[in-house]
Amino acid sequence: MRQDINDILQSQTWDIDSKLWHGKRVLDMNQRELTDICRTYGFTNFLTSSTSQQKLAKTQKELGIEMHGVALQPATMGSDGVDLCSNSTPSCRAGCVVWFGGNPAYTDAKQNAMRKRRDMLVDDPCLFLAVFMRYLKLKSDSCIRKEVLMSTRFNISSDIKYEKVLVLMDDIQTSFSNFASYYVAVTGEAMESSELPMPYDYTKHYDRRRDLNYHLVYSVTDNDVSKAEQAIENGLPLAIVVDTKRGKPLPDMVRIGRYKLSAVDGDKHDYLPEHGREPHAVLLRYKYNAKHKAAKRRVVLDKAILSGFCKVADQIAV
Numbered sequence: 001m002r003q004d005i006n007d008i009l010q011s012q013t014w015d016i017d018s019k020l021w022h023g024k025r026v027l028d029m030n031q032r033e034l035t036d037i038c039r040t041y042g043f044t045n046f047l048t049s050s051t052s053q054q055k056l057a058k059t060q061k062e063l064g065i066e067m068h069g070v071a072l073q074p075a076t077m078g079s080d081g082v083d084l085c086s087n088s089t090p091s092c093r094a095g096c097v098v099w100f101g102g103n104p105a106y107t108d109a110k111q112n113a114m115r116k117r118r119d120m121l122v123d124d125p126c127l128f129l130a131v132f133m134r135y136l137k138l139k140s141d142s143c144i145r146k147e148v149l150m151s152t153r154f155n156i157s158s159d160i161k162y163e164k165v166l167v168l169m170d171d172i173q174t175s176f177s178n179f180a181s182y183y184v185a186v187t188g189e190a191m192e193s194s195e196l197p198m199p200y201d202y203t204k205h206y207d208r209r210r211d212l213n214y215h216l217v218y219s220v221t222d223n224d225v226s227k228a229e230q231a232i233e234n235g236l237p238l239a240i241v242v243d244t245k246r247g248k249p250l251p252d253m254v255r256i257g258r259y260k261l262s263a264v265d266g267d268k269h270d271y272l273p274e275h276g277r278e279p280h281a282v283l284l285r286y287k288y289n290a291k292h293k294a295a296k297r298r299v300v301l302d303k304a305i306l307s308g309f310c311k312v313a314d315q316i317a318v
Protein backbone atom coordinates (compact mmCIF):
# COMPACT_ATOMS: atom_id res chain seq x y z
CA MET A 1 0.00 0.00 0.00
CA ARG A 2 1.31 3.45 -0.94
CA GLN A 3 2.14 5.82 1.93
CA ASP A 4 3.26 9.44 1.57
CA ILE A 5 6.52 10.08 3.45
CA ASN A 6 5.11 13.51 4.37
CA ASP A 7 2.28 11.85 6.34
CA ILE A 8 4.85 9.77 8.25
CA LEU A 9 7.10 12.77 8.99
CA GLN A 10 4.21 15.05 9.96
CA SER A 11 2.65 12.48 12.32
CA GLN A 12 4.66 13.61 15.36
CA THR A 13 7.35 15.99 16.65
CA TRP A 14 10.76 14.32 16.35
CA ASP A 15 12.89 14.69 19.48
CA ILE A 16 16.27 14.83 17.76
CA ASP A 17 17.74 16.53 20.83
CA SER A 18 17.77 13.32 22.85
CA LYS A 19 18.26 10.85 19.99
CA LEU A 20 20.94 8.34 20.98
CA TRP A 21 22.95 5.86 18.96
CA HIS A 22 24.77 3.16 20.95
CA GLY A 23 24.35 5.33 24.06
CA LYS A 24 25.76 8.53 22.57
CA ARG A 25 23.73 11.63 21.69
CA VAL A 26 23.73 12.02 17.88
CA LEU A 27 23.87 15.83 18.09
CA ASP A 28 27.21 15.54 19.95
CA MET A 29 28.84 13.25 17.40
CA ASN A 30 31.82 13.97 15.21
CA GLN A 31 31.99 13.13 11.51
CA ARG A 32 33.60 9.71 12.05
CA GLU A 33 30.85 8.68 14.48
CA LEU A 34 28.17 9.84 12.02
CA THR A 35 29.84 7.84 9.24
CA ASP A 36 29.73 4.75 11.49
CA ILE A 37 25.93 5.11 11.68
CA CYS A 38 25.73 5.42 7.89
CA ARG A 39 27.90 2.30 7.45
CA THR A 40 25.45 0.34 9.56
CA TYR A 41 22.87 1.19 6.89
CA GLY A 42 25.26 0.19 4.09
CA PHE A 43 26.51 3.54 2.75
CA THR A 44 29.32 5.95 3.58
CA ASN A 45 28.40 9.48 2.54
CA PHE A 46 25.22 10.97 3.96
CA LEU A 47 25.56 14.28 2.13
CA THR A 48 25.96 14.92 -1.57
CA SER A 49 28.16 17.99 -1.89
CA SER A 50 29.44 20.49 -4.41
CA THR A 51 32.66 18.49 -4.57
CA SER A 52 30.83 15.42 -5.90
CA GLN A 53 27.80 16.59 -7.89
CA GLN A 54 28.07 18.49 -11.16
CA LYS A 55 25.17 20.88 -10.70
CA LEU A 56 26.03 21.76 -7.12
CA ALA A 57 29.65 22.22 -8.21
CA LYS A 58 28.53 24.95 -10.62
CA THR A 59 27.06 26.89 -7.69
CA GLN A 60 30.35 26.74 -5.83
CA LYS A 61 32.28 27.77 -8.95
CA GLU A 62 29.94 30.62 -9.99
CA LEU A 63 28.93 31.99 -6.59
CA GLY A 64 31.42 30.57 -4.10
CA ILE A 65 28.64 28.88 -2.13
CA GLU A 66 29.49 25.44 -0.75
CA MET A 67 26.52 23.11 -1.24
CA HIS A 68 25.41 20.10 0.78
CA GLY A 69 22.24 18.11 0.21
CA VAL A 70 20.73 14.67 0.48
CA ALA A 71 20.01 12.37 -2.49
CA LEU A 72 17.45 9.65 -1.75
CA GLN A 73 15.90 6.97 -3.90
CA PRO A 74 12.92 8.90 -5.34
CA ALA A 75 9.17 8.29 -5.58
CA THR A 76 7.99 4.73 -4.81
CA MET A 77 11.08 3.02 -6.17
CA GLY A 78 11.60 1.27 -2.82
CA SER A 79 9.84 -2.03 -2.19
CA ASP A 80 7.66 -0.88 0.75
CA GLY A 81 5.31 1.55 -1.04
CA VAL A 82 6.55 4.65 0.81
CA ASP A 83 6.40 7.55 -1.64
CA LEU A 84 9.12 10.21 -1.44
CA CYS A 85 7.69 12.32 -4.29
CA SER A 86 3.92 12.10 -3.89
CA ASN A 87 3.20 14.70 -6.59
CA SER A 88 5.58 13.23 -9.14
CA THR A 89 4.27 12.46 -12.62
CA PRO A 90 4.97 9.46 -14.89
CA SER A 91 7.08 11.74 -17.12
CA CYS A 92 9.24 13.14 -14.31
CA ARG A 93 9.77 9.65 -12.86
CA ALA A 94 10.77 8.36 -16.29
CA GLY A 95 13.26 11.21 -16.74
CA CYS A 96 14.37 11.69 -13.12
CA VAL A 97 17.77 13.27 -13.76
CA VAL A 98 19.42 12.55 -10.41
CA TRP A 99 18.38 8.89 -10.42
CA PHE A 100 19.12 8.09 -14.09
CA GLY A 101 21.62 10.82 -15.03
CA GLY A 102 25.35 11.23 -14.47
CA ASN A 103 28.22 9.01 -15.52
CA PRO A 104 26.79 5.54 -16.40
CA ALA A 105 29.95 3.92 -14.95
CA TYR A 106 28.84 5.04 -11.46
CA THR A 107 25.07 4.63 -11.80
CA ASP A 108 24.79 1.35 -9.86
CA ALA A 109 26.90 2.58 -6.92
CA LYS A 110 25.08 5.93 -6.83
CA GLN A 111 21.62 4.35 -6.93
CA ASN A 112 22.63 1.84 -4.26
CA ALA A 113 23.70 4.64 -1.88
CA MET A 114 20.47 6.56 -2.60
CA ARG A 115 18.44 3.43 -1.82
CA LYS A 116 20.28 2.82 1.47
CA ARG A 117 19.86 6.45 2.62
CA ARG A 118 16.16 6.22 1.89
CA ASP A 119 15.95 2.95 3.84
CA MET A 120 17.51 4.71 6.83
CA LEU A 121 14.88 7.48 6.64
CA VAL A 122 12.00 5.01 6.46
CA ASP A 123 13.48 2.71 9.13
CA ASP A 124 14.20 5.42 11.73
CA PRO A 125 13.05 8.95 10.76
CA CYS A 126 14.23 10.47 14.06
CA LEU A 127 17.75 9.07 13.59
CA PHE A 128 17.83 10.27 9.97
CA LEU A 129 16.75 13.80 10.96
CA ALA A 130 19.23 13.94 13.86
CA VAL A 131 22.12 12.78 11.66
CA PHE A 132 21.12 15.24 8.91
CA MET A 133 20.96 18.15 11.38
CA ARG A 134 24.31 17.21 12.92
CA TYR A 135 26.01 17.04 9.51
CA LEU A 136 24.62 20.49 8.63
CA LYS A 137 25.98 21.90 11.91
CA LEU A 138 29.44 20.38 11.28
CA LYS A 139 29.47 21.66 7.67
CA SER A 140 28.35 25.11 8.82
CA ASP A 141 31.18 25.26 11.39
CA SER A 142 33.65 24.17 8.71
CA CYS A 143 32.40 26.85 6.25
CA ILE A 144 32.75 29.55 8.94
CA ARG A 145 36.35 28.44 9.56
CA LYS A 146 37.09 28.48 5.81
CA GLU A 147 35.21 31.79 5.33
CA VAL A 148 32.86 30.47 2.67
CA LEU A 149 29.09 30.64 2.35
CA MET A 150 27.01 27.48 2.59
CA SER A 151 23.59 26.41 1.39
CA THR A 152 21.69 23.16 1.32
CA ARG A 153 19.18 21.28 -0.79
CA PHE A 154 17.23 18.97 1.50
CA ASN A 155 15.63 17.24 -1.49
CA ILE A 156 18.12 16.55 -4.24
CA SER A 157 15.89 13.68 -5.40
CA SER A 158 12.82 13.65 -3.15
CA ASP A 159 9.98 16.03 -2.33
CA ILE A 160 9.69 16.15 1.45
CA LYS A 161 7.97 19.17 3.00
CA TYR A 162 10.71 19.95 5.52
CA GLU A 163 8.92 23.16 6.54
CA LYS A 164 6.22 20.92 8.03
CA VAL A 165 8.51 18.39 9.71
CA LEU A 166 8.56 19.39 13.39
CA VAL A 167 11.64 18.69 15.47
CA LEU A 168 12.65 19.35 19.06
CA MET A 169 16.14 20.69 19.70
CA ASP A 170 17.62 23.00 22.39
CA ASP A 171 14.18 23.06 24.11
CA ILE A 172 12.69 24.66 21.01
CA GLN A 173 10.12 23.04 18.78
CA THR A 174 10.06 24.27 15.20
CA SER A 175 10.38 22.95 11.67
CA PHE A 176 13.46 21.10 10.47
CA SER A 177 13.93 23.75 7.77
CA ASN A 178 13.88 26.60 10.31
CA PHE A 179 16.68 25.03 12.37
CA ALA A 180 18.70 24.13 9.27
CA SER A 181 18.26 27.61 7.81
CA TYR A 182 19.98 29.00 10.92
CA TYR A 183 23.11 26.90 10.26
CA VAL A 184 23.09 28.12 6.66
CA ALA A 185 22.49 31.80 7.52
CA VAL A 186 25.28 31.97 10.11
CA THR A 187 27.84 31.28 7.36
CA GLY A 188 26.67 34.54 5.77
CA GLU A 189 26.67 36.43 9.08
CA ALA A 190 30.26 35.33 9.73
CA MET A 191 31.29 36.83 6.38
CA GLU A 192 29.11 39.92 6.85
CA SER A 193 27.34 39.03 3.62
CA SER A 194 24.61 41.52 2.59
CA GLU A 195 22.29 38.64 1.55
CA LEU A 196 22.22 35.71 3.96
CA PRO A 197 22.20 32.31 2.21
CA MET A 198 19.22 30.01 2.71
CA PRO A 199 18.21 26.42 1.97
CA TYR A 200 16.23 25.85 -1.23
CA ASP A 201 14.52 23.09 -3.21
CA TYR A 202 12.63 22.32 -6.36
CA THR A 203 9.18 20.90 -5.58
CA LYS A 204 6.25 19.34 -7.40
CA HIS A 205 3.89 20.22 -4.53
CA TYR A 206 2.13 23.21 -6.08
CA ASP A 207 0.25 23.75 -2.79
CA ARG A 208 3.41 24.67 -0.85
CA ARG A 209 3.72 28.33 0.07
CA ARG A 210 6.56 30.78 0.06
CA ASP A 211 8.53 30.29 3.29
CA LEU A 212 10.62 33.00 4.93
CA ASN A 213 13.60 30.70 5.58
CA TYR A 214 13.38 28.12 2.81
CA HIS A 215 13.26 29.01 -0.89
CA LEU A 216 10.95 26.80 -2.95
CA VAL A 217 10.53 26.68 -6.72
CA TYR A 218 7.63 24.79 -8.31
CA SER A 219 8.84 22.41 -10.98
CA VAL A 220 6.44 22.34 -13.96
CA THR A 221 6.24 18.82 -15.41
CA ASP A 222 2.85 18.39 -17.03
CA ASN A 223 0.30 20.27 -19.13
CA ASP A 224 -1.97 21.19 -16.20
CA VAL A 225 -1.47 24.97 -16.06
CA SER A 226 -3.82 25.28 -13.09
CA LYS A 227 -1.05 23.77 -10.88
CA ALA A 228 1.47 26.33 -12.11
CA GLU A 229 -1.06 29.11 -11.56
CA GLN A 230 -1.69 27.96 -8.01
CA ALA A 231 2.06 27.85 -7.30
CA ILE A 232 2.43 31.41 -8.62
CA GLU A 233 -0.48 32.53 -6.43
CA ASN A 234 1.28 30.89 -3.45
CA GLY A 235 4.30 33.10 -4.17
CA LEU A 236 6.54 30.47 -5.75
CA PRO A 237 8.80 30.89 -8.80
CA LEU A 238 8.57 28.15 -11.46
CA ALA A 239 11.28 25.91 -12.92
CA ILE A 240 10.60 24.95 -16.54
CA VAL A 241 12.58 22.51 -18.67
CA VAL A 242 12.78 23.85 -22.23
CA ASP A 243 13.94 22.62 -25.59
CA THR A 244 15.64 25.34 -27.58
CA LYS A 245 17.71 25.35 -30.74
CA ARG A 246 21.45 25.05 -30.10
CA GLY A 247 23.05 28.48 -29.78
CA LYS A 248 19.67 30.27 -29.56
CA PRO A 249 19.26 32.42 -26.43
CA LEU A 250 16.55 31.58 -23.94
CA PRO A 251 13.53 33.94 -23.84
CA ASP A 252 13.49 36.66 -21.12
CA MET A 253 9.70 36.48 -20.69
CA VAL A 254 7.40 33.43 -20.78
CA ARG A 255 3.66 32.87 -20.62
CA ILE A 256 2.22 30.27 -18.23
CA GLY A 257 -1.58 30.11 -18.08
CA ARG A 258 -2.83 33.61 -17.35
CA TYR A 259 0.57 34.86 -16.09
CA LYS A 260 3.55 36.39 -17.86
CA LEU A 261 6.79 35.90 -15.96
CA SER A 262 10.30 37.22 -16.39
CA ALA A 263 12.69 34.34 -17.11
CA VAL A 264 16.26 33.58 -16.04
CA ASP A 265 18.81 31.02 -17.23
CA GLY A 266 18.78 28.23 -14.62
CA ASP A 267 21.79 26.41 -16.06
CA LYS A 268 24.43 28.87 -14.87
CA HIS A 269 24.28 27.67 -11.28
CA ASP A 270 21.85 25.84 -9.01
CA TYR A 271 21.43 28.39 -6.21
CA LEU A 272 17.80 29.35 -6.83
CA PRO A 273 17.42 32.15 -4.19
CA GLU A 274 19.93 34.19 -6.23
CA HIS A 275 17.18 34.84 -8.81
CA GLY A 276 14.95 36.61 -6.28
CA ARG A 277 11.95 35.52 -4.29
CA GLU A 278 9.07 36.91 -6.37
CA PRO A 279 7.43 34.54 -8.90
CA HIS A 280 9.53 34.24 -12.08
CA ALA A 281 10.56 31.41 -14.41
CA VAL A 282 13.83 29.52 -14.08
CA LEU A 283 14.52 27.95 -17.50
CA LEU A 284 16.57 24.75 -17.67
CA ARG A 285 17.68 23.33 -21.02
CA TYR A 286 16.48 19.79 -21.72
CA LYS A 287 19.25 17.25 -21.05
CA TYR A 288 19.40 13.93 -22.82
CA ASN A 289 19.72 10.72 -20.82
CA ALA A 290 23.30 9.48 -21.36
CA LYS A 291 21.97 5.96 -21.98
CA HIS A 292 19.93 7.00 -25.03
CA LYS A 293 21.60 6.63 -28.43
CA ALA A 294 21.26 9.52 -30.93
CA ALA A 295 18.47 7.78 -32.90
CA LYS A 296 16.33 7.39 -29.79
CA ARG A 297 16.87 10.91 -28.51
CA ARG A 298 14.33 12.61 -30.80
CA VAL A 299 11.66 10.09 -29.81
CA VAL A 300 12.38 10.61 -26.11
CA LEU A 301 12.34 14.40 -26.48
CA ASP A 302 9.02 14.31 -28.41
CA LYS A 303 7.53 12.19 -25.62
CA ALA A 304 8.82 14.64 -22.99
CA ILE A 305 7.24 17.56 -24.89
CA LEU A 306 3.93 15.73 -25.32
CA SER A 307 3.72 14.91 -21.60
CA GLY A 308 4.49 18.52 -20.60
CA PHE A 309 7.80 17.62 -18.90
CA CYS A 310 9.62 19.75 -21.49
CA LYS A 311 8.28 22.93 -23.16
CA VAL A 312 9.34 24.29 -26.53
CA ALA A 313 11.03 27.60 -25.69
CA ASP A 314 9.53 29.46 -28.69
CA GLN A 315 6.01 28.38 -27.75
CA ILE A 316 6.07 29.80 -24.23
CA ALA A 317 8.12 32.91 -25.05
CA VAL A 318 6.18 36.19 -24.81
Ligand code: SF4
Nearest residue numbers: 074085088092096157
Ligand atom coordinates in the same frame (compact mmCIF):
# COMPACT_ATOMS: atom_id res chain seq x y z
S1 SF4 B 1 9.63 14.54 -8.28
FE1 SF4 B 1 11.78 14.98 -8.83
S2 SF4 B 1 12.99 13.51 -7.66
FE2 SF4 B 1 10.88 12.77 -7.68
S3 SF4 B 1 10.74 11.36 -9.43
FE3 SF4 B 1 10.11 13.38 -10.17
S4 SF4 B 1 12.00 14.32 -10.97
FE4 SF4 B 1 12.63 12.58 -9.68
